[in-house]
Amino acid sequence: MPSETGATSIALTEVRRVYDAGARRVEALRGVTLTLRAGTATAIVGPSGSGKSTLLHICGALDRPTAGEVVVLGTNLTTASDATLTRFRRDHLGFIFQFFHLLPTLSALENVMLPARLARRGARAAETLATTLLARVGLADRVQHRPAQLSGGERQRVAIARALVLDPAIILADEPTGNLDRATGGQVLSLLFALAHERQRTVFIVTHDPEVARLCDRTVTLRDGQVAL
Amino acid sequence: MILPLLRWLSLRHWLQHPVRAGLTLTGVALGVAVTIAVDLLAGEILAANRRSLEAIAGKAQLTVTAGESGLDRVVADRIFGTPGVAHVDALLERQLIEPGRGPILLLGVDFLADAALRQIEAEGADQEVIDDPIAFLNSRSAAVVPESFATRRGLKKGDRFTLTAADGAHELEIRAVVKDRGPARAFGGDVVIMYLDAAQVALGMDDRVSRVDVGLAADAQPETVKAALEAELGPAFVVDFPLRRGARLDQMMTGLEQALFTMAALAIWVGILLAYNAIEISVRQRKNELAILRAIGTSRRAVIALVLAEAAGVGLVATALGLGLGYLFATYGLAATATTVSDVYDVVKVSEVQLLPRHVVTGLGVGLLIPLLGALRPARHVANESPVAGLTRGVEETFAAGRPWKPLVFGGLFFVAGLSLAWSPAAHTNIAVGYGAFASMLGGSVFFAPVIVSGLAQVLRRACGRRLWAEHVVALDHVVRDRRRAALNVASLVAGVATVITVATYATSFKEANQRWLASAVPADVFVTSGSKMAMTHNTPLDPALGQELGRIDGVDEVFLVRIADFDFRGRPLKLISTQMRGYEARSTPLVVEGAVSRDGPVARGAGVFVSENLAGRDNFHPGDRLTLPTPSGPATFEVEAVVVDFTSDQGVLLIDRAPYVKLFADPLVDSFELFLKPGVDPAAVQQQIRRQWGAKYDLFVLTNREFKAEAQELIEQIFALLDLLQLLTLFIAVLGVGTTLIAAVLDRTQEVGVMRAVGTTPLQVIHIVLSEAGFIGAAAAFFGTLQGALCGMVFLRTILLASIGWRLPWVLPESTYVFVFLGVSAASVVAGLYPAWWSAKQPTLEALQAE
Incomplete structure (x- = not known):
């Protein structure tokens, strides 16, 4: 579902998320209303436990709100089935994790190809696309290397390429530089933003790092499960 | 100290993984069950034979025979005159056929002889009939039968029934029903007793009897009297101890017993591999816990004791289950086994299997041996590791050390040793050498089968490259990555398949050789027998x-x-x-x-x-x-x-x-x-x-040549059916191992699956990955096991079979079994992967992503 620049890609209305932790109820999100537009990079910041990751998971179709409404790229995820959410993630979302989460037995090329192959794209087309993306992230000479043979920055670049391989409309990143040194983190972010702007994609980053937030188009601060005004 | 640790760590861990615990217990229990069942079956068959011999012999200490045609009754007088002999009692013993029911033992007993050696007991009027032999003397049809015989057939005194003898059908009348004691207990109660003279007339035996039983004087030495009788009677007569005849069946059954116990040993071996794998996985998953124990001062010895005690606990529970299962297997398999033994060796009438204290001891031995042997290496490994390493190193690093060439070299050495033994001259005469060759070859596969299977995965992955679906690529990678974890399961599957193929090779080769022999040496157009289709054990x-x-x-x-x-x-x-x-x-x-x-x-x-x-x-x-x-x-x-x-x-x-x-x-x-x-x-x-x-x-059976050959083939299949059953159990244990390994694997890969689900992998695709991995392990192990089985089959034919029985059979490959085993094991492995696949797919994506 392509989105035009400036169009609403993520719309959250009065989203609440409550967890039952034994006898205790934890309110991770308490009525969050937020709109993110296509072609922008938004940083969600806030102290630990403020609900940043929960918000990312809900926007990323990995979790459902207890109350409220989540509409992403025009699809209401609040009531969607598990199968719909899976397909939605595969077709429209790209994930980048703090710990990269690459499959250790696959080469960099295969890791990037994986979502495309799981989506039943042709092997040759997937390989061409993955090779191009890896070249774009500066890993043209590392395509056959396994994750264990790559540095942290290189691994995260592979993860970025994997997130982009199906050309998703939205890229969700959870502390993408949290496991990298400052210089490498800066390079990775620059690359991510360049690719996002180039392709007019929405980038949604959860971070603790004010420097990362500073590089984004917009910063949303969460505090105690609510958007701080 | 161990008990609290067992309760806090071990018990909780196993309870948290009920399916894996269940599979491990089932595997060990089946190993125990197979051993106990074989022991119970062989024991009851031999015991039934002994009971029958004891019942007929009564208190006789020696018995005199002279081949199938028997001996003249007057010989009894010569025997009685021998020093040391106090009592003699002539007996006629003939196996006849009761139409529609099978073999019956007819005993001709001299009621006039003194009752020192054997006594037939009845009550009231029945006893009077027995005590008055006149009632029998002039009748060729008067018989007494045991109570159980009459009850089973709904017969009573005065009723008539038919038996087939050499000269045709004989109708007998029940003159008395006697207690199931003494000779009436013989042949499982399927015995008919006649007065000796009447039986001789009825069977056209003139004055011949089957044997003369001898009771000795109080001060006589059996060996001395035996020697004196042999000297007196000459070489035409056999003087022996009555129960020594029981050893005959024992001797005849040696081959079958050996085969059954070999199968049981293989089931134990596969059970050991399964237990080893399960315990290694369990220890590996608690590596950090155990390292913490070591860090806070627990000694190495205590950690080893903890792991071994845990294994012993598994063994005790499995033994209890295995004893019950073994008893059930034996109870349900007794009739079929007795039929096979009766058809091939000698007619036995079994009653029921009895679980004796020695079976419990054997069960405990096997049940504890399997997990304890399986636990030794993991226990030593984790105890010898430094606490720091255990706390900091990754799981895979801890246990995945090792180079593939090492197992290849070890496996190769075992294999070469096996082949060398098989080709040594001693292998043709010494069965131990044959077993050594066979065990070496199977042992070799423990080392190199996993390397070969993971190598096959790599080759397939490279060769097929783009043509493979992503699920298959991931599944093959898992096989390669988990080589060490899956090693023993692959090895046990390979051993199981190799054994099935070996036995199938034996069966096919035997059938082929038997057909060739029948075609050239037994070419008659029509075969006529009485009481049984084949002139083997229970024809008249x-x-x-x-x-x-x-x-x-x-x-x-x-x-x-x-x-x-x-x-x-x-x-x-x-x-x-x-x-x-x-x-x-x-x-x-x-x-x-x-x-x-x-x-x-x-x-x-x-x-x-x-x-x-x-x-x-x-x-x-x-x-x-x-x-x-x-x-x-x-x-x-x-x-x-x-x-x-x-x-x-x-x-x-x-x-x-x-x-x-x-x-x-x-x-x-x-x-x-x-x-x-x-x-x-x-x-x-x-x-x-x-x-x-x-x-x-x-009561004739008339077979054409084609029917005769088919009957011979069926008899062979009947013999091998027992082995087939044990092989299937062995394979089942091995397949349980695949389930155990995959459960551990998917548990370890929870986060990885979470990532895959996050990037859009559907639950069905996750299931597809796990089942592909299971199917590949099964198919590759079946393929390799089949190759090894073909070779082991040849080794078996030229070593164990030749040394034990002396038959030289052609090496005929069982092609249809190849297909059956390949498809069956692959499918069974996929079935074993169903639960892990389902479990893996149902994990919520977010929780899987956050799993540690």
């Missing part, structure tokens, strides 16, 4: 007069009278086969291994003997040798004319001409009439005529 020998009548049928060219007698020779229970050899040699083509067969040779002239290949190999007989046979008429010497193939008995066969046999053994009876028809005559028409004319009178 017939009167030779029937042969003349059969010869008068239109279209019958020639009738051969074949007697297949039990014959003890040099301590072995052989078969002594006799027929009109001159004519038979003209009709058939014996498969000669050594020497030559001539129509005017010593055998045709009545002066020679053909020796079966297995007997000749064992006792080193060659053409030209002279062989002295003990006969009721005294020792008789025959010249070995040729060594021939003969599969009638795995103990050995001697073939002589009928004329000297009848003369020397005073035994004119016939086990099988083999008819050769004139050209163009339809065997089915002759078959129908024989059935019409004599079928009912003699």
Whole structure:
């Protein structure tokens, strides 16, 4: 579902998320209303436990709100089935994790190809696309290397390429530089933003790092499960 | 200290993984169950035989026999006159057929003899009948039967029933019902007792009896009296201890017992591999816990003790389960096993299996041995590791150390050692060498099968590259990555498959060799027997007069009278086969291994003997040798004319001409009439005529050549069915191992699956990945196991079989079993992967992503 620049890609209305932790109820999100537009990079910041990751998971179709409404790229995820959410993630979302989460037995090329192959794209087309993306992230000479043979920055670049391989409309990143040194983190972010702007994609980053937030188009601060005004 | 740790760590861990715990317990329990079941079955069959012998022998300390034709009753007087003999009691013993029911033991007992050796007990009027033998003396049909016999058939005093003997059907009348004690307990109660004189008349035995039982004077030494009797009676008579006859069945069953216990040993071996794997996984998953224990001061010894105690706990629970399962297996398998033993070796009438304290001890031994052996290495490994390493190093690093060339080298060494043993001259004569060769080859696969399977995955991955679906790529990568974890399961699957193929190779080779032998050496058009389709163990020998009548049928060219007698020779229970050899040699083509067969040779002239290949190999007989046979008429010497193939008995066969046999053994009876028809005559028409004319009178079984061969094949399949069952159990244990490994694997890969789900992998695709991995492990292990099994089959034929039985069989590959095993094991592995696949797919994506 392509989105035009400036169009609403993520719309959250009065989203609440409550967890039952034994006898205790934890309110991770308490009525969050937020709109993110296509072609922008938004940083969600806030102290630990403020609900940043929960918000990312809900926007990323990995979790459902207890109350409220989540509409992403025009699809209401609040009531969607598990199968719909899976397909939605595969077709429209790209994930980048703090710990990269690459499959250790696959080469960099295969890791990037994986979502495309799981989506039943042709092997040759997937390989061409993955090779191009890896070249774009500066890993043209590392395509056959396994994750264990790559540095942290290189691994995260592979993860970025994997997130982009199906050309998703939205890229969700959870502390993408949290496991990298400052210089490498800066390079990775620059690359991510360049690719996002180039392709007019929405980038949604959860971070603790004010420097990362500073590089984004917009910063949303969460505090105690609510958007701080 | 160990007990709290067991409760806090071990018990909780196993309870948290109930499916894996269940699979491990089932695997170990099945190992115990198979061992116990085999022990119970063999024990009950031999015990039933002993019970029967004891029941007939009563208090007799010695017994005198003289071959199948029996001995003259007057010999009893000579025996009684021998110093040390206090009582003698002549007995007639004949196995007859009760139409529609099978073998019955007819005992002719001398009620007038003193009751010192055996007593028949009844109550009231029945006892009076027994005490008054006059009631029997003039009747050829008066019989007494045990209570159980009458109850099973709904018969009572005065009722009549029919038995088939050599001269046809005999109707007997029940004059008394006696208690199931003494001789009435013999043959599982399927016994009919007649007055000795009446039985002799009824069976046309003149004044011959089957045996004379001897009771000794209080101060007599059995060995001394035995020697005196042997000196008095001469070599035509056999003086022995009554229960020694039980050893005969024991000896005949040795091959079957060995095969069954080998299968049980394999089930134990696979169980050990399963337990090892399960315990290693369990220890590995608690690596950090155990490292913490070490860090806070727990000694190495205590950690080892903890892991071993945990294994012992698994063993105890599994033993309890295994004993119950083993008892059930044995109870349900007893009838089938007894039928096989009865059809092939000797008729046994079993009652029920009994679980004795020694079985519990055996079960405990196996049940504790399996997990304790399995736990030793993981326990030592984790105890010897430094706490720091255990706390900091990754799971895979801790256990995945090692280079693939090492197992390849070790495996190769084992394999080469196995082949060297198999090709050593000693392998043909020493069964231990054969087992050594076999075990070495199976042991070798433990080392290199996992490397080969993971290598196959790599090759497939590279060779097929883009053509593979992403799920298959990931699944193959898992196989490669988890080589160490899956190693033992792959090895046990390979061992299981190899064993199945080995036994199938034996069965196929035996069937093929048997068919060739029957086609050339047993070519008659029609076979006539009584009481049983084959002249093996429970047919009734017939009167030779029937042969003349059969010869008068239109279209019958020639009738051969074949007697297949039990014959003890040099301590072995052989078969002594006799027929009109001159004519038979003209009709058939014996498969000669050594020497030559001539129509005017010593055998045709009545002066020679053909020796079966297995007997000749064992006792080193060659053409030209002279062989002295003990006969009721005294020792008789025959010249070995040729060594021939003969599969009638795995103990050995001697073939002589009928004329000297009848003369020397005073035994004119016939086990099988083999008819050769004139050209163009339809065997089915002759078959129908024989059935019409004599079928009912003699309880005849009339088979055409094709039916006879089919029956022989069925008998072989019946023997192998027992082994097939044990093999399936072994494979089942191995497949359980695949389930155990995959459960551990998906648990370890939870986060990885979470990532895959996050990037859009559907639950079905996750299931597809796990099942592909399971299927590949199964298929690759089946493929490799099949190759190894073909080789092991050849080794088995040229070592264990040759050394134990002496048959040289051609190496025939069981192609249909290959397909069945390949598909079956692959499918079973996929089934074993269903639960792990389902579990993995149902994990919520977010929780999986956050899993540690």
